[in-house]
Each structure stands twice: as C-alpha cells, then as structure tokens.
Amino acid sequence: MDGPDPTYNIPVVARLTGDPDRTALRAALRDVIARHEVLRTVFTVVDGEPYQEILGSDEVAWQPTFVDVAANDVAAEVARMATCTFDLTTEPPIRVWLLSVNAREHVLVVVLHHIAGDGWSWGPLGRDIALAYADRRAGRAPEWAAPLPAQYADYALWQRELLGTADNPDSVLARQVGFWREALAGVPEELELPVDRPRPAVASRAGHSVPVEVSSELHGRLVELARLGAGTDIPIGSAVAGRTDEGLDELVGCFVNTLVVRTDLSGDPAFRDVLGRVRETGLAAFGNQDVPFERLVEELAPARSLARHPLFQVMLTLQNTGRAALDLPGLGVGTSGAAAGLSVAQPARFDLDLALTEVFDEQGCPAGLRGVVVASADLFDPDTVETIAARWVRVLGTLVANAGVRLDAVDVLDDDERSRVLVTWNDTAMVVPEVPVAELFAARVAEAPAAIAVVSGDSELSYGELGGRVHRLARRLIGLGVGPEAVLAVVLGRDSGLMTALLGVSAAGAAYLAIDPTQPVERIAYMLDDATPVLVVTDSVNASHIPAAWCGERGAVLVLDEPVVVTALESEPSSPVGDADRLVPLSGSHPAYVVYTSGSTGQPKGVVVSQAGFANTVAAGRGRFRPEENFRIAQFTSIGFDVFCLEWALALVSGAALVVVPDERRLGDELARFLVEQAITHRVSGAKAIPRRRSLPFALGAGYASRSVVGVVAADREGFRQVPGDGPLPSERGGPRSRSRPDRPV
Known part of the structure; x- marks a missing residue:
C-alpha cells in the first residue's frame, strides 16, 4: 500500500x-x-x-x-x-x-x-x-x-478465525509466533554477502538477472541425496504455497507465505549433517507456517530499514506447482520469456533471490533444474551475479558427490579463479626507490617552490615557504639531539603547522607519533606512556591537552609558538637537510611514524612503520591515484588514523595542494559543498570512490560520505569508480572496482 x-x-x-x-x-x-x-x-x-x-x-x-x-x-x-x-x-x-x-x-x-x-x-x-x-x-x-468452492475473501476470513488472537495463549497465532520468536532469537539483522558496493540508505529494487541451470545428472543425484534425509548462522527465506486445503487449488490469489529457514553451520559440519539440520528446521517451520510473514515481522519487531528486507535477505524458491497451460483453440502458443527473446527485467525484492523449477522427462526422471537468480543492482555487478550462480552450481556438484565432506573443505573457486587470486592479483612487485618521504618532499620544494602546498582556512603556504619551515625545524630538532630511532609526539590541530611539524620530524630522521588533541585525555596519556617519546611537539593552543606529567620530569615539550622557540627556529638555515646533517645516516629500516589502533578490542596497540614501508605505501598510492601538480587533495581524515599518513604524503610528495577540511564542514551537505567549492580532486579514505571530471580523478571515501555528499559531488562529476581499501598499514590492500551514477550514489 x-x-x-x-x-x-x-x-x-x-x-x-x-x-x-x-x-x-x-x-x-x-x-x-x-x-x-x-x-x-x-x-x-x-x-x-x-x-x-x-x-x-x-x-x-x-x-x-x-x-x-x-x-x-x-x-x-x-x-x-x-x-x-x-x-x-x-x-x-x-x-x-x-x-x-x-x-x-x-x-x-x-x-x-x-x-x-x-x-x-x-x-x-x-x-x-x-x-x-x-x-x-x-x-x-x-x-x-x-x-469455485470458495473465494479469496472466504479464505481471508477463515485464516483470521484459524489464527485467533495474540492475547489468547492457546491460539494458533500465539503458539506459532512463540515458535518463531524462539527460532529466530538473535538472528543476524543483515547477512554479510560478498557485495561490490556498500548498501544504500534506501533500496532501489533494481536487479540483475542471471539464468541458472543444473544438469539432469546433478538433479538426479540431488533427488537421491534428498532421500537420505540426513557466516554459521544463515537465515534463508523460503516460499510455501500456503494452500493447505484442496479446496484452494483452483483459486487465483496470494496464498503463498514466506518462512525463515535458519541454518546452523557452526562446528564445521559435514554436508550430510547440514542436510539433517535443514530437514529438522524445515519440518518445524512447515509446522508453523500459518502466521503470515508480514504479521510475524510485526510481532517480532526486528530492526527495520528501507535498505534491506527484514529477517532475511536471501530467498530460495523451488517452483514445483507445474507449468500453467494456455491452450487457446486455433492459436499456436509458443515459448515465452527469455527463450522467445522477450526477457523481462525482474526487480530485486531481496539481496539475492534464487528461483528454481524442476524439469522431468517423459518417464518422470529428473531432467535438470532451471531457474534464475536475481540480485540487487544496488549491491552487485552483473558479472558478480554470474560468478555467484556458477559457484552455486559448482559447489552443489561437489557436495552431492561427497555428502560427507566438511564445509570448510569445500572449494568455491575454480582453477582460473584460484590462479587469479594466488598469482595474478599477487603480481604486484614494483621497484620502490629507497628514498625517505621527507627527501621526496624536499625534491618537490626544489622543483616548484612557488606551487601551493597547504591550504588551511584563508591561508595558503607555498612549497618553498613550507620547505623553509620544515628544514629549520629539522635542524633545530637535530640540535636538540633528535635523530633516527627517536620517536617524537606531535600534538597539533589540522593546519599547516601540523604539516611543518610532521615533515620536520621526518627530515630530522626521527619517527613521529601524531596525536589528535581532541581525543580523550586518557587515550593521549596512554599513548605517551606507551611510546615514551623523547619530545612532545605542540603549540600554545594545544599544550593544555598534554597530561601534566609530560610537561615536567617525564618528558620534554617543545611549544613551537613560544617566543624563544620562534627566535631559535628563525636562526636556523632553511636549506634542505641531508644525511650529512643528521646524527646518523637515515636508512629504510629506521622508524618513520608510530600509529595506534582504535582499541576497540582492548587497549590501543602501537604500530611502528619503517621508512621503507612508508615509502612503499606512498609509491603504491601514487601508482593507484596518479596525483599530479594540479591536483587538490582534501585533508579530511582524523590525525590518529593510519590513512592520514597516506593522505598528506600523497599530496606533498607529488607537488599537489593539501586542502584542510575545516572541522565545521566535515559532515553532510557542508562537506559536499566544500569539496566542490575548493575544486577538490581527491579525498582519500578507508573506502575510495573515484569519479572523473575532465582529466582529474576524484577519490571520495564512500565509507564515510553520506548520500548527500556523494549526490552533490556526483552532480558535479561525470562518473564513479569505487575502490574499497583499508588504509596504508597493510601497504595498499586492493579491492574490487565498480561503477555508480549521480542518481545512484555510492
């Protein structure tokens, strides 16, 4: 309705x-x-x-x-x-x-x-x-x-009378709802499928249809296996005819009901054992099939969303009611649907919807299964749906050939897919120059000192200006005894001063630990206690976020805008820093930075990334995004997140401009407008979507962008390619690519 x-x-x-x-x-x-x-x-x-x-x-x-x-x-x-x-x-x-x-x-x-x-x-x-x-x-x-013995309205009245009321504990409705409440307790809100793109806020119902065909031989073996009767929590929707009385057989009407068959795959069972579990679960479900699915959803009240179907997202239907015969005198009635070249696009009511029909020969022997799988176009590309269908048939063949096989031993890949995963996708070797990121930046300063390096608010800093500040700070740090193997904490806000500090620490040969001053003081204290930096670099605005213990005996603090520090920095030469200036020569094995995990599984854990690893990450990022001097990369990511390191380095070793997104414009429509106003060409994040506008690729973090953000940007760009990833710590994890449109945002 x-x-x-x-x-x-x-x-x-x-x-x-x-x-x-x-x-x-x-x-x-x-x-x-x-x-x-x-x-x-x-x-x-x-x-x-x-x-x-x-x-x-x-x-x-x-x-x-x-x-x-x-x-x-x-x-x-x-x-x-x-x-x-x-x-x-x-x-x-x-x-x-x-x-x-x-x-x-x-x-x-x-x-x-x-x-x-x-x-x-x-x-x-x-x-x-x-x-x-x-x-x-x-x-x-x-x-x-x-x-006709009855009409559909008669059935509706009969069903209401049969079910009774929910407030009567002896009613069919109360008893069956009680069964389903227990059977579906703790059922996953959403089945995690291998999708190509994130689920939109509202499902479009657009679908991709792929034919499915099971051979007569496999069909026969399935029939024999069924006679045996013999994620880990898999709820599957299954349709039942709902015509529990012969008097309903000749009626037109919607009698079909949907049952949720919840399959337990825990414990790595053998397929024969899974069949037993499914049979037991199925029989129990069929014994409680009278409650309409819509009423069941109303009674169980699962978390609802316009993005997905409630209680299950995968539907499996076996059409075994016989084919409708349309015998019109004087007319030949030919094939219909895809066989006649008149295939009809089917909407996607679920994430995956597999409908099958059994075919039998003239002797009544199994002649195969024919059907179609319809997948949500919001989530899947057509070739992915074809792969899923092919794998389903292949796995089916494996299982019926050996019903005793354990599920973990079932191989879903064919030889070509296995080779692609193990060989082709791993053929990623590339020559990475053993040049530290700080020296790559220095080279950009020398090549184009007038180019804009950092944009923060109303201020713009050129590569020459930034390079001068970086090298003066590096020389000051070296004078304080800072060099390779040392760790310095940097507690600054997201502006050009932060970039100066990070690059200054790097140029001195030390490793930086970037700390977001807006984080809880307990987390800041924990990271400082755990990493024990030799120095904390901050300014007068953010110094108050440093625990008092670190401003005294336990650690030294360098406040960059204190007059005495400003004077000392101005006295240092602005020429590039090299190994001759450092305490010891810098090597690829020396630490480049330290980053801490979120701590969601316990205490945050520190990860040390080497100079060679950092250079490798930047090289991989440059190879993927190919940034150029006229690109404008948004500095969006939180300082404490590992992607932040790739974000700033990708810009400043490529001669691009790093544009800091103000805190007040980091969400929703404000972020969208900022990206367009500032002509941002890249936004790097944990998940990336890359549209193209003229010759400029645009990387947008789909995992963190609202539909309004993507919609506004999409309206200003021509097309998208989504590239999921998890940050630089794994040194560029790859991901599938997919296309999206302004009218269907990532």
Missing part, C-alpha cells in the same frame, strides 16, 4: 501464432475476472487500515488492450508493460495486452499484481482463460467444470 510500484508485478508473456478472436478473448478475460473475485478487488485504506472491496462484475470497467506494434519494438513494449504500476485503491490487479505484429504473429502479455496472485495461481488462471476462450469462440458462455 506504498503507492504504485512495479516491484511486485508478476508478468507472463507468450507468443501466439494464428488469428486470435479478439471479441472472444475480451469476453473470456472478463469471464475469468467475474469467476475470481480477487481479480475484481480493490484495496481501500480507511483510518490507516487497508481492507478488501470486492466489485461486482458489472461495476468493473475492465478491458484488455489490443495494440499493433512493429516487430523491432516488441521487446521494448513488453518490458514497458511488465513494469506497469497499479493503483490498487481504484483498479483491478490484472492487466492484459495483445500485441499484434501482423495478422499471424502476436504476443500476449498478462501482468498480475502479487497482492492478487502467486506462482500457483497461473495454473488455474491459464486453464480458466483457455476454457472461457474456447467457449466464447464457440458462441457460448463458459461452462465451468464446477463452481
């Missing part, structure tokens, strides 16, 4: 050969609508509650649509009709078109809304249309074999 939406359309398409009797077809379709009340039911909302209003046959001004269409336009017309939208409050939930290419070639399109039908419904619907058409073509009203 969320308004017109094609997500729950059920289209059926068939090619017809011959000369259809349009008058008979029109009358037959109206006969069928008269026979099945649900096809002439509208769903009205009063005081927020929907109810069924059954229209009389004479009240329904319903007609099929007959259209002449060119052969080349048939596929597009079928696709358009399959995605039609119903206003369920005013119109019947079925539409029919007859597309005529010429006097002998036609296409019949029937679209039924899921609120009024399910997969089973196509059987009685097809049979009734065929019978009514035959009778109307013969000039008589339909002679039904028997009146």
